[in-house]
Amino acid sequence: MRGKITMQEIADSVGLSKYAVSRALAGKSGVSAHSRELILKKAAELGYRKEIPPAVTPRRRDEQAEDQRRVWTGTVLVLFPDVRSQNPESAYWGPLFEGITAALNQKGIHFATLVKPDIHSLFSLLNPEAIIGVLAVGSIASPILHECRRLGKPVVMVDHWDKGFPCDSIFSDNLAGINEIMSTMLGKGYREYQFVGKIADAYSFYERWLGFNAALMDAGLPQHQIPALLQYEYEGCDEALREAFATRPLPQVFVCANDYYASLLAKAVKKLDPSSEGIVFTGFDNSYPGVTVATVNVEEEILGIRAVDQLLWRIHHPTASYERKLIRGRLVVNE
CATH class of the missing domain: 3.40.50.2300 (Response regulator)
Structure with missing residues:
Protein backbone atom coordinates (compact mmCIF):
# COMPACT_ATOMS: atom_id res chain seq x y z
CA MET A 1 0.00 0.00 0.00
CA ARG A 2 1.30 3.45 -0.88
CA GLY A 3 2.27 5.73 2.02
CA LYS A 4 0.84 9.14 2.84
CA ILE A 5 0.94 11.62 -0.04
CA THR A 6 2.85 14.81 0.78
CA MET A 7 2.44 18.34 -0.51
CA GLN A 8 5.94 18.10 -1.99
CA GLU A 9 4.86 15.12 -4.11
CA ILE A 10 1.89 17.09 -5.40
CA ALA A 11 4.18 20.07 -6.11
CA ASP A 12 6.60 17.86 -8.05
CA SER A 13 3.73 16.32 -10.03
CA VAL A 14 2.33 19.67 -11.19
CA GLY A 15 5.63 21.57 -11.45
CA LEU A 16 4.74 24.19 -8.84
CA SER A 17 6.19 25.14 -5.44
CA LYS A 18 5.20 23.43 -2.20
CA TYR A 19 4.04 26.85 -0.95
CA ALA A 20 1.62 27.20 -3.90
CA VAL A 21 0.26 23.74 -3.15
CA SER A 22 -0.16 24.63 0.54
CA ARG A 23 -2.07 27.83 -0.31
CA ALA A 24 -4.31 26.07 -2.81
CA LEU A 25 -5.19 23.19 -0.50
CA ALA A 26 -5.97 25.62 2.31
CA GLY A 27 -8.21 27.71 0.03
CA LYS A 28 -6.05 30.80 0.48
CA SER A 29 -5.08 33.61 -1.88
CA GLY A 30 -1.80 33.89 -3.77
CA VAL A 31 -2.50 31.13 -6.32
CA SER A 32 -4.03 31.62 -9.78
CA ALA A 33 -7.36 29.96 -10.58
CA HIS A 34 -5.69 27.72 -13.15
CA SER A 35 -2.96 26.59 -10.73
CA ARG A 36 -5.49 26.03 -7.96
CA GLU A 37 -7.62 23.82 -10.20
CA LEU A 38 -4.54 21.88 -11.33
CA ILE A 39 -3.35 21.34 -7.74
CA LEU A 40 -6.75 20.24 -6.42
CA LYS A 41 -7.22 17.83 -9.31
CA LYS A 42 -3.79 16.26 -8.82
CA ALA A 43 -4.30 16.06 -5.03
CA ALA A 44 -7.57 14.18 -5.57
CA GLU A 45 -5.92 11.82 -8.07
CA LEU A 46 -3.12 11.00 -5.63
CA GLY A 47 -5.49 10.57 -2.69
CA TYR A 48 -4.02 13.38 -0.61
CA ARG A 49 -5.41 13.92 2.89
CA LYS A 50 -4.09 16.79 5.00
CA GLU A 51 -3.14 16.02 8.57
CA ILE A 52 -2.01 18.57 11.16
CA PRO A 53 0.46 17.03 13.63
CA PRO A 54 -0.60 17.45 17.25
CA ALA A 55 0.94 20.57 18.78
CA VAL A 56 2.47 18.91 21.82
CA THR A 57 5.97 18.24 23.05
CA PRO A 58 6.98 14.89 24.57
CA ARG A 59 5.82 15.08 28.19
CA ARG A 60 4.37 12.91 30.89
CA ARG A 61 0.88 11.60 30.27
CA ASP A 62 -0.57 13.60 33.13
CA GLU A 63 0.83 16.83 31.65
CA GLN A 64 -0.62 16.00 28.22
CA ALA A 65 -4.01 15.24 29.73
CA GLU A 66 -3.91 18.50 31.67
CA ASP A 67 -3.06 20.37 28.45
CA GLN A 68 -6.05 18.85 26.68
CA ARG A 69 -8.38 19.93 29.48
CA ARG A 70 -6.93 23.42 29.85
CA VAL A 71 -8.98 26.34 28.58
CA TRP A 72 -6.67 29.12 27.48
CA THR A 73 -7.61 32.75 27.94
CA GLY A 74 -5.78 35.74 26.53
CA THR A 75 -4.00 36.36 23.24
CA VAL A 76 -0.71 35.27 21.72
CA LEU A 77 1.09 38.05 19.86
CA VAL A 78 2.85 37.00 16.64
CA LEU A 79 5.49 39.45 15.37
CA PHE A 80 6.91 39.60 11.83
CA PRO A 81 9.63 42.11 10.84
CA ASP A 82 8.68 42.41 7.11
CA VAL A 83 12.32 42.74 6.05
CA ARG A 84 13.93 40.54 3.37
CA SER A 85 10.51 39.00 2.67
CA GLN A 86 10.05 37.96 6.31
CA ASN A 87 6.26 38.19 6.34
CA PRO A 88 3.26 35.81 6.34
CA GLU A 89 2.97 35.92 2.53
CA SER A 90 6.47 34.66 1.65
CA ALA A 91 7.26 31.19 0.32
CA TYR A 92 9.28 30.27 3.43
CA TRP A 93 7.60 32.21 6.23
CA GLY A 94 4.05 31.67 4.96
CA PRO A 95 3.91 27.92 5.74
CA LEU A 96 5.59 28.60 9.10
CA PHE A 97 2.84 31.09 9.92
CA GLU A 98 0.25 28.50 8.89
CA GLY A 99 1.79 26.08 11.39
CA ILE A 100 1.51 28.70 14.14
CA THR A 101 -2.11 29.51 13.36
CA ALA A 102 -3.07 25.82 13.06
CA ALA A 103 -1.59 25.03 16.48
CA LEU A 104 -3.21 28.04 18.15
CA ASN A 105 -6.58 27.36 16.54
CA GLN A 106 -6.37 23.74 17.61
CA LYS A 107 -6.15 24.86 21.24
CA GLY A 108 -8.72 27.62 20.86
CA ILE A 109 -6.20 30.38 21.59
CA HIS A 110 -6.74 33.86 20.18
CA PHE A 111 -3.82 35.51 18.42
CA ALA A 112 -2.92 38.87 16.94
CA THR A 113 -0.34 39.37 14.18
CA LEU A 114 1.76 42.52 13.84
CA VAL A 115 3.93 42.98 10.76
CA LYS A 116 6.82 45.44 11.06
CA PRO A 117 6.00 46.36 14.68
CA ASP A 118 7.11 49.71 16.03
CA ILE A 119 8.19 49.99 19.65
CA HIS A 120 6.24 53.22 20.13
CA SER A 121 2.97 51.66 19.03
CA LEU A 122 3.60 48.01 19.96
CA PHE A 123 1.09 47.91 22.80
CA SER A 124 -0.87 51.06 22.05
CA LEU A 125 -2.93 49.03 19.58
CA LEU A 126 -3.31 46.11 21.98
CA ASN A 127 -4.16 45.60 25.61
CA PRO A 128 -0.89 44.42 27.25
CA GLU A 129 -2.85 42.66 29.99
CA ALA A 130 -4.50 40.41 27.41
CA ILE A 131 -1.19 39.22 25.90
CA ILE A 132 -0.07 35.88 27.38
CA GLY A 133 3.04 35.42 25.27
CA VAL A 134 4.95 36.49 22.15
CA LEU A 135 6.18 34.55 19.11
CA ALA A 136 8.96 36.56 17.43
CA VAL A 137 9.23 35.22 13.88
CA GLY A 138 12.47 36.19 12.11
CA SER A 139 14.71 39.13 12.98
CA ILE A 140 12.63 41.27 15.35
CA ALA A 141 14.49 44.34 16.65
CA SER A 142 16.04 43.98 20.11
CA PRO A 143 14.24 47.01 21.65
CA ILE A 144 10.88 45.43 20.85
CA LEU A 145 11.92 42.14 22.45
CA HIS A 146 13.11 43.94 25.58
CA GLU A 147 9.83 45.85 25.79
CA CYS A 148 7.96 42.54 25.73
CA ARG A 149 10.11 41.26 28.59
CA ARG A 150 9.73 44.50 30.57
CA LEU A 151 6.00 43.89 30.49
CA GLY A 152 6.53 40.33 31.72
CA LYS A 153 5.63 38.54 28.49
CA PRO A 154 7.41 35.26 27.66
CA VAL A 155 9.03 35.27 24.22
CA VAL A 156 9.93 32.43 21.86
CA MET A 157 12.07 33.27 18.82
CA VAL A 158 11.48 31.37 15.60
CA ASP A 159 14.46 30.99 13.24
CA HIS A 160 16.39 33.84 14.83
CA TRP A 161 18.90 34.43 17.62
CA ASP A 162 19.72 37.65 19.43
CA LYS A 163 22.87 37.48 21.56
CA GLY A 164 21.57 40.30 23.78
CA PHE A 165 18.21 38.67 24.46
CA PRO A 166 18.31 35.15 25.91
CA CYS A 167 15.06 33.24 25.42
CA ASP A 168 13.64 30.01 24.03
CA SER A 169 14.14 29.47 20.30
CA ILE A 170 13.09 27.07 17.54
CA PHE A 171 15.37 26.44 14.56
CA SER A 172 15.84 24.13 11.65
CA ASP A 173 18.94 22.01 12.31
CA VAL A 298 12.51 22.25 5.86
CA GLU A 299 9.10 21.48 7.34
CA GLU A 300 8.18 25.10 7.99
CA GLU A 301 4.75 24.24 9.37
CA ILE A 302 6.35 22.00 11.99
CA LEU A 303 8.63 24.86 13.06
CA GLY A 304 5.53 26.99 13.66
CA ILE A 305 3.72 24.23 15.55
CA ARG A 306 6.71 23.52 17.78
CA ALA A 307 7.13 27.22 18.50
CA VAL A 308 3.57 27.31 19.88
CA ASP A 309 4.31 24.20 21.95
CA GLN A 310 7.34 25.87 23.47
CA LEU A 311 5.57 29.15 24.22
CA LEU A 312 2.69 27.41 26.04
CA TRP A 313 5.17 25.33 28.02
CA ARG A 314 7.16 28.47 28.91
CA ILE A 315 4.02 30.23 30.17
CA HIS A 316 3.66 27.54 32.82
CA HIS A 317 7.42 27.14 33.50
CA PRO A 318 8.64 30.77 33.63
CA THR A 319 11.76 30.07 35.70
CA ALA A 320 13.05 27.00 33.84
CA SER A 321 16.28 27.26 31.83
CA TYR A 322 15.90 28.53 28.28
CA GLU A 323 15.76 25.91 25.54
CA ARG A 324 16.92 25.84 21.93
CA LYS A 325 15.07 23.23 19.90
CA LEU A 326 16.22 21.96 16.52
CA ILE A 327 13.98 20.42 13.86
CA ARG A 328 15.90 18.12 11.53
CA GLY A 329 15.24 18.65 7.82
CA ARG A 330 15.40 16.01 5.08
CA LEU A 331 18.19 15.94 2.52
CA VAL A 332 16.89 16.16 -1.06
CA VAL A 333 19.29 15.13 -3.84
CA ASN A 334 18.27 15.95 -7.40
CA GLU A 335 20.22 13.80 -9.84
Whole structure:
Protein backbone atom coordinates (compact mmCIF):
# COMPACT_ATOMS: atom_id res chain seq x y z
CA MET A 1 0.00 0.00 0.00
CA ARG A 2 1.30 3.45 -0.88
CA GLY A 3 2.27 5.73 2.02
CA LYS A 4 0.84 9.14 2.84
CA ILE A 5 0.94 11.62 -0.04
CA THR A 6 2.85 14.81 0.78
CA MET A 7 2.44 18.34 -0.51
CA GLN A 8 5.94 18.10 -1.99
CA GLU A 9 4.86 15.12 -4.11
CA ILE A 10 1.89 17.09 -5.40
CA ALA A 11 4.18 20.07 -6.11
CA ASP A 12 6.60 17.86 -8.05
CA SER A 13 3.73 16.32 -10.03
CA VAL A 14 2.33 19.67 -11.19
CA GLY A 15 5.63 21.57 -11.45
CA LEU A 16 4.74 24.19 -8.84
CA SER A 17 6.19 25.14 -5.44
CA LYS A 18 5.20 23.43 -2.20
CA TYR A 19 4.04 26.85 -0.95
CA ALA A 20 1.62 27.20 -3.90
CA VAL A 21 0.26 23.74 -3.15
CA SER A 22 -0.16 24.63 0.54
CA ARG A 23 -2.07 27.83 -0.31
CA ALA A 24 -4.31 26.07 -2.81
CA LEU A 25 -5.19 23.19 -0.50
CA ALA A 26 -5.97 25.62 2.31
CA GLY A 27 -8.21 27.71 0.03
CA LYS A 28 -6.05 30.80 0.48
CA SER A 29 -5.08 33.61 -1.88
CA GLY A 30 -1.80 33.89 -3.77
CA VAL A 31 -2.50 31.13 -6.32
CA SER A 32 -4.03 31.62 -9.78
CA ALA A 33 -7.36 29.96 -10.58
CA HIS A 34 -5.69 27.72 -13.15
CA SER A 35 -2.96 26.59 -10.73
CA ARG A 36 -5.49 26.03 -7.96
CA GLU A 37 -7.62 23.82 -10.20
CA LEU A 38 -4.54 21.88 -11.33
CA ILE A 39 -3.35 21.34 -7.74
CA LEU A 40 -6.75 20.24 -6.42
CA LYS A 41 -7.22 17.83 -9.31
CA LYS A 42 -3.79 16.26 -8.82
CA ALA A 43 -4.30 16.06 -5.03
CA ALA A 44 -7.57 14.18 -5.57
CA GLU A 45 -5.92 11.82 -8.07
CA LEU A 46 -3.12 11.00 -5.63
CA GLY A 47 -5.49 10.57 -2.69
CA TYR A 48 -4.02 13.38 -0.61
CA ARG A 49 -5.41 13.92 2.89
CA LYS A 50 -4.09 16.79 5.00
CA GLU A 51 -3.14 16.02 8.57
CA ILE A 52 -2.01 18.57 11.16
CA PRO A 53 0.46 17.03 13.63
CA PRO A 54 -0.60 17.45 17.25
CA ALA A 55 0.94 20.57 18.78
CA VAL A 56 2.47 18.91 21.82
CA THR A 57 5.97 18.24 23.05
CA PRO A 58 6.98 14.89 24.57
CA ARG A 59 5.82 15.08 28.19
CA ARG A 60 4.37 12.91 30.89
CA ARG A 61 0.88 11.60 30.27
CA ASP A 62 -0.57 13.60 33.13
CA GLU A 63 0.83 16.83 31.65
CA GLN A 64 -0.62 16.00 28.22
CA ALA A 65 -4.01 15.24 29.73
CA GLU A 66 -3.91 18.50 31.67
CA ASP A 67 -3.06 20.37 28.45
CA GLN A 68 -6.05 18.85 26.68
CA ARG A 69 -8.38 19.93 29.48
CA ARG A 70 -6.93 23.42 29.85
CA VAL A 71 -8.98 26.34 28.58
CA TRP A 72 -6.67 29.12 27.48
CA THR A 73 -7.61 32.75 27.94
CA GLY A 74 -5.78 35.74 26.53
CA THR A 75 -4.00 36.36 23.24
CA VAL A 76 -0.71 35.27 21.72
CA LEU A 77 1.09 38.05 19.86
CA VAL A 78 2.85 37.00 16.64
CA LEU A 79 5.49 39.45 15.37
CA PHE A 80 6.91 39.60 11.83
CA PRO A 81 9.63 42.11 10.84
CA ASP A 82 8.68 42.41 7.11
CA VAL A 83 12.32 42.74 6.05
CA ARG A 84 13.93 40.54 3.37
CA SER A 85 10.51 39.00 2.67
CA GLN A 86 10.05 37.96 6.31
CA ASN A 87 6.26 38.19 6.34
CA PRO A 88 3.26 35.81 6.34
CA GLU A 89 2.97 35.92 2.53
CA SER A 90 6.47 34.66 1.65
CA ALA A 91 7.26 31.19 0.32
CA TYR A 92 9.28 30.27 3.43
CA TRP A 93 7.60 32.21 6.23
CA GLY A 94 4.05 31.67 4.96
CA PRO A 95 3.91 27.92 5.74
CA LEU A 96 5.59 28.60 9.10
CA PHE A 97 2.84 31.09 9.92
CA GLU A 98 0.25 28.50 8.89
CA GLY A 99 1.79 26.08 11.39
CA ILE A 100 1.51 28.70 14.14
CA THR A 101 -2.11 29.51 13.36
CA ALA A 102 -3.07 25.82 13.06
CA ALA A 103 -1.59 25.03 16.48
CA LEU A 104 -3.21 28.04 18.15
CA ASN A 105 -6.58 27.36 16.54
CA GLN A 106 -6.37 23.74 17.61
CA LYS A 107 -6.15 24.86 21.24
CA GLY A 108 -8.72 27.62 20.86
CA ILE A 109 -6.20 30.38 21.59
CA HIS A 110 -6.74 33.86 20.18
CA PHE A 111 -3.82 35.51 18.42
CA ALA A 112 -2.92 38.87 16.94
CA THR A 113 -0.34 39.37 14.18
CA LEU A 114 1.76 42.52 13.84
CA VAL A 115 3.93 42.98 10.76
CA LYS A 116 6.82 45.44 11.06
CA PRO A 117 6.00 46.36 14.68
CA ASP A 118 7.11 49.71 16.03
CA ILE A 119 8.19 49.99 19.65
CA HIS A 120 6.24 53.22 20.13
CA SER A 121 2.97 51.66 19.03
CA LEU A 122 3.60 48.01 19.96
CA PHE A 123 1.09 47.91 22.80
CA SER A 124 -0.87 51.06 22.05
CA LEU A 125 -2.93 49.03 19.58
CA LEU A 126 -3.31 46.11 21.98
CA ASN A 127 -4.16 45.60 25.61
CA PRO A 128 -0.89 44.42 27.25
CA GLU A 129 -2.85 42.66 29.99
CA ALA A 130 -4.50 40.41 27.41
CA ILE A 131 -1.19 39.22 25.90
CA ILE A 132 -0.07 35.88 27.38
CA GLY A 133 3.04 35.42 25.27
CA VAL A 134 4.95 36.49 22.15
CA LEU A 135 6.18 34.55 19.11
CA ALA A 136 8.96 36.56 17.43
CA VAL A 137 9.23 35.22 13.88
CA GLY A 138 12.47 36.19 12.11
CA SER A 139 14.71 39.13 12.98
CA ILE A 140 12.63 41.27 15.35
CA ALA A 141 14.49 44.34 16.65
CA SER A 142 16.04 43.98 20.11
CA PRO A 143 14.24 47.01 21.65
CA ILE A 144 10.88 45.43 20.85
CA LEU A 145 11.92 42.14 22.45
CA HIS A 146 13.11 43.94 25.58
CA GLU A 147 9.83 45.85 25.79
CA CYS A 148 7.96 42.54 25.73
CA ARG A 149 10.11 41.26 28.59
CA ARG A 150 9.73 44.50 30.57
CA LEU A 151 6.00 43.89 30.49
CA GLY A 152 6.53 40.33 31.72
CA LYS A 153 5.63 38.54 28.49
CA PRO A 154 7.41 35.26 27.66
CA VAL A 155 9.03 35.27 24.22
CA VAL A 156 9.93 32.43 21.86
CA MET A 157 12.07 33.27 18.82
CA VAL A 158 11.48 31.37 15.60
CA ASP A 159 14.46 30.99 13.24
CA HIS A 160 16.39 33.84 14.83
CA TRP A 161 18.90 34.43 17.62
CA ASP A 162 19.72 37.65 19.43
CA LYS A 163 22.87 37.48 21.56
CA GLY A 164 21.57 40.30 23.78
CA PHE A 165 18.21 38.67 24.46
CA PRO A 166 18.31 35.15 25.91
CA CYS A 167 15.06 33.24 25.42
CA ASP A 168 13.64 30.01 24.03
CA SER A 169 14.14 29.47 20.30
CA ILE A 170 13.09 27.07 17.54
CA PHE A 171 15.37 26.44 14.56
CA SER A 172 15.84 24.13 11.65
CA ASP A 173 18.94 22.01 12.31
CA ASN A 174 21.18 24.04 10.02
CA LEU A 175 24.49 22.40 10.92
CA ALA A 176 23.16 18.88 10.36
CA GLY A 177 21.56 19.92 7.07
CA ILE A 178 24.61 21.63 5.59
CA ASN A 179 26.79 18.74 6.75
CA GLU A 180 24.63 16.31 4.77
CA ILE A 181 24.79 18.54 1.70
CA MET A 182 28.58 18.87 1.87
CA SER A 183 29.07 15.14 2.52
CA THR A 184 27.00 14.43 -0.59
CA MET A 185 28.93 16.86 -2.79
CA LEU A 186 32.33 15.76 -1.49
CA GLY A 187 31.30 12.16 -2.06
CA LYS A 188 30.60 13.02 -5.71
CA GLY A 189 34.18 14.25 -6.08
CA TYR A 190 33.68 18.03 -6.16
CA ARG A 191 36.64 19.97 -4.74
CA GLU A 192 36.06 23.67 -5.61
CA TYR A 193 33.39 25.50 -3.60
CA GLN A 194 32.11 29.01 -2.99
CA PHE A 195 29.54 29.90 -0.33
CA VAL A 196 27.01 32.58 -1.30
CA GLY A 197 24.69 34.52 0.99
CA LYS A 198 24.75 37.47 3.36
CA ILE A 199 25.61 35.60 6.53
CA ALA A 200 24.94 38.68 8.69
CA ASP A 201 21.27 38.71 7.60
CA ALA A 202 20.14 35.60 9.46
CA TYR A 203 21.61 33.40 12.16
CA SER A 204 20.53 30.37 10.11
CA PHE A 205 22.73 31.61 7.23
CA TYR A 206 25.61 32.04 9.66
CA GLU A 207 25.21 28.49 10.98
CA ARG A 208 25.18 27.12 7.43
CA TRP A 209 28.35 29.07 6.73
CA LEU A 210 29.99 27.57 9.84
CA GLY A 211 28.98 24.06 8.78
CA PHE A 212 30.29 24.69 5.26
CA ASN A 213 33.67 25.80 6.62
CA ALA A 214 33.90 22.83 8.95
CA ALA A 215 33.22 20.45 6.05
CA LEU A 216 36.01 22.01 3.95
CA MET A 217 38.42 21.81 6.87
CA ASP A 218 37.55 18.16 7.58
CA ALA A 219 38.11 17.34 3.90
CA GLY A 220 41.49 19.13 3.89
CA LEU A 221 40.37 21.57 1.20
CA PRO A 222 41.54 25.22 0.99
CA GLN A 223 39.06 27.82 2.17
CA HIS A 224 39.63 30.47 -0.48
CA GLN A 225 36.29 32.25 -0.18
CA ILE A 226 35.42 35.59 -1.80
CA PRO A 227 34.35 37.93 1.04
CA ALA A 228 32.04 39.97 -1.21
CA LEU A 229 29.83 36.91 -1.79
CA LEU A 230 29.41 36.48 1.95
CA GLN A 231 27.88 39.96 2.07
CA TYR A 232 25.89 39.41 -1.08
CA GLU A 233 22.33 40.82 -1.18
CA TYR A 234 19.52 39.33 -3.24
CA GLU A 235 19.54 42.40 -5.47
CA GLY A 236 22.36 43.12 -7.94
CA CYS A 237 23.22 39.48 -8.52
CA ASP A 238 24.67 39.89 -12.03
CA GLU A 239 27.02 42.73 -11.10
CA ALA A 240 28.22 41.08 -7.88
CA LEU A 241 29.06 37.85 -9.69
CA ARG A 242 30.86 39.63 -12.53
CA GLU A 243 33.05 41.59 -10.12
CA ALA A 244 33.80 38.56 -7.93
CA PHE A 245 35.01 36.40 -10.82
CA ALA A 246 36.60 39.02 -13.03
CA THR A 247 40.09 37.57 -12.46
CA ARG A 248 39.44 34.02 -11.26
CA PRO A 249 37.59 30.96 -12.58
CA LEU A 250 34.15 29.96 -11.40
CA PRO A 251 34.02 27.15 -8.79
CA GLN A 252 32.53 23.73 -9.41
CA VAL A 253 29.88 24.21 -6.73
CA PHE A 254 28.08 27.26 -5.38
CA VAL A 255 26.82 26.43 -1.88
CA CYS A 256 23.97 28.90 -1.34
CA ALA A 257 22.47 30.03 1.97
CA ASN A 258 19.00 29.12 0.69
CA ASP A 259 17.21 28.05 -2.47
CA TYR A 260 16.29 31.62 -3.42
CA TYR A 261 19.95 32.58 -3.55
CA ALA A 262 20.56 29.49 -5.70
CA SER A 263 17.78 30.43 -8.13
CA LEU A 264 19.18 33.95 -8.60
CA LEU A 265 22.75 32.75 -8.89
CA ALA A 266 21.96 30.07 -11.47
CA LYS A 267 20.52 32.73 -13.79
CA ALA A 268 23.45 35.11 -13.18
CA VAL A 269 26.06 32.42 -13.85
CA LYS A 270 24.34 31.52 -17.12
CA LYS A 271 24.52 35.16 -18.22
CA LEU A 272 28.14 35.49 -17.14
CA ASP A 273 29.29 32.28 -18.81
CA PRO A 274 26.80 30.57 -21.18
CA SER A 275 29.14 27.55 -21.37
CA SER A 276 29.00 26.89 -17.62
CA GLU A 277 27.05 23.64 -17.87
CA GLY A 278 29.23 21.80 -15.35
CA ILE A 279 28.68 24.27 -12.49
CA VAL A 280 26.12 23.14 -9.90
CA PHE A 281 24.24 24.79 -7.05
CA THR A 282 23.09 23.64 -3.63
CA GLY A 283 20.50 25.41 -1.49
CA PHE A 284 18.50 25.06 1.71
CA ASP A 285 14.70 24.88 2.28
CA ASN A 286 13.66 23.10 -0.94
CA SER A 287 11.55 25.97 -2.26
CA TYR A 288 12.79 26.17 -5.88
CA PRO A 289 12.54 22.73 -7.55
CA GLY A 290 14.82 22.10 -10.50
CA VAL A 291 17.53 24.60 -9.50
CA THR A 292 19.68 22.75 -6.97
CA VAL A 293 21.46 19.39 -7.08
CA ALA A 294 21.09 19.14 -3.30
CA THR A 295 18.99 20.99 -0.73
CA VAL A 296 17.27 20.39 2.61
CA ASN A 297 13.52 20.11 2.87
CA VAL A 298 12.51 22.25 5.86
CA GLU A 299 9.10 21.48 7.34
CA GLU A 300 8.18 25.10 7.99
CA GLU A 301 4.75 24.24 9.37
CA ILE A 302 6.35 22.00 11.99
CA LEU A 303 8.63 24.86 13.06
CA GLY A 304 5.53 26.99 13.66
CA ILE A 305 3.72 24.23 15.55
CA ARG A 306 6.71 23.52 17.78
CA ALA A 307 7.13 27.22 18.50
CA VAL A 308 3.57 27.31 19.88
CA ASP A 309 4.31 24.20 21.95
CA GLN A 310 7.34 25.87 23.47
CA LEU A 311 5.57 29.15 24.22
CA LEU A 312 2.69 27.41 26.04
CA TRP A 313 5.17 25.33 28.02
CA ARG A 314 7.16 28.47 28.91
CA ILE A 315 4.02 30.23 30.17
CA HIS A 316 3.66 27.54 32.82
CA HIS A 317 7.42 27.14 33.50
CA PRO A 318 8.64 30.77 33.63
CA THR A 319 11.76 30.07 35.70
CA ALA A 320 13.05 27.00 33.84
CA SER A 321 16.28 27.26 31.83
CA TYR A 322 15.90 28.53 28.28
CA GLU A 323 15.76 25.91 25.54
CA ARG A 324 16.92 25.84 21.93
CA LYS A 325 15.07 23.23 19.90
CA LEU A 326 16.22 21.96 16.52
CA ILE A 327 13.98 20.42 13.86
CA ARG A 328 15.90 18.12 11.53
CA GLY A 329 15.24 18.65 7.82
CA ARG A 330 15.40 16.01 5.08
CA LEU A 331 18.19 15.94 2.52
CA VAL A 332 16.89 16.16 -1.06
CA VAL A 333 19.29 15.13 -3.84
CA ASN A 334 18.27 15.95 -7.40
CA GLU A 335 20.22 13.80 -9.84
